[in-house]
Amino acid sequence: MPTITTFLSTTLDGVVQAPGRPDEDRRGGFAHGGWAAGYADEVSMAFAGEGMARGGPLLLGRRTYEDLLGFWTTTPEPNPFTDVLVAAPKLVVSRSARTALGYPNSTLLAGEATSSVAALGDEVGDLTVLGSIELVTALEAAGLVDTHILSIHPIVLGSGRRLFTGTVRRDLRLQRSITTTTGVIIAVYGRI
Template identity: 60%
Template sequence: MARITATESITLDGVMQGIGRPDEDTRGGFTEGGWADGYQDDVAMRFMSEGMSMTGAMLFGHRTYEDVVGHWAGVTEANPFTDHLLNATKYVVTRSSETTLAYPNSTLLVGEAAETVRALRDQFDGALSIIGSGELVRSLHAAGLMDGYVLQIHPIVLGSGAKLFADGSRSDLQLERSVTTTTGVIIAQYAVKR
């Protein structure tokens, strides 16, 4: 059975929307896109590189798959992300059977997220890692399918934007590891208590 973990960049008030670019995600009139710019450092890069070195597969919502993999597929400068994202096995969750996948090593999971991911989790041996994909993470969290989170908590309060966790029932987490970057970002790795 797979272990499902999400890696997310969030603000102190829990916003995860549009971290990378001003036009990345303007849904709901969000105007603060690109808020994580300038917060990466060597500490964060080392921590994230460790996660990429683990075996397993990636799990995406369709929108994040197109945005994240599409962005890194077009980057020509040397970096640790492009090769990893293109070479990794990727499962993409969508409700539409008309969805096409443009990048190598990608498999479509059509249906409701909790149902399709539960079936994948039960047959997959290893780690399933999610980046971004807020709607997918919220759905899997509500269904009790999440095993862990790596949260990059930025020292910013935005006051608006889509949050990582929606209203719902209580979940207790156990801190497994944490590190603070030189830019004040706290990277906290949590396991979901069962």
């Protein structure tokens, strides 16, 4: 079984829905999309660069896969994220075996998320999950996540999809923390 690391942006009240753009995810009438705008700085970009330099396959839920690749492959200005996202091997979890994957280096894992991921052999390498809150919640509930990287933003929204709903207690150990110039705390938590 590969090592699984999640990477999520969250508010102080645990909201993880649509940090990037107003139209990113309006499910449930969510009106706060794009809440993470303006919080990026040199510190957070350097940390993101560390992760990109490690490489390795990405594990994504279908919805995040379509949104993330759809956005970054249509961004007009060259940026390092597009090249990394397109080049990286992508394992895409979907309940439907009919899901079409429209980007290179993509492999479908059809069926129930936890059993599909648990069936992966060590040969796939260490996996990084970007966003994909439904997938993260399922993997965490099944005890399959090794490390959580949380970008905790100094904002409270009061509504939206939250992190770790419906999971059981799990004690974690802080492995690393970084504070950015904009007040974001990047915290790396591992299993005990």
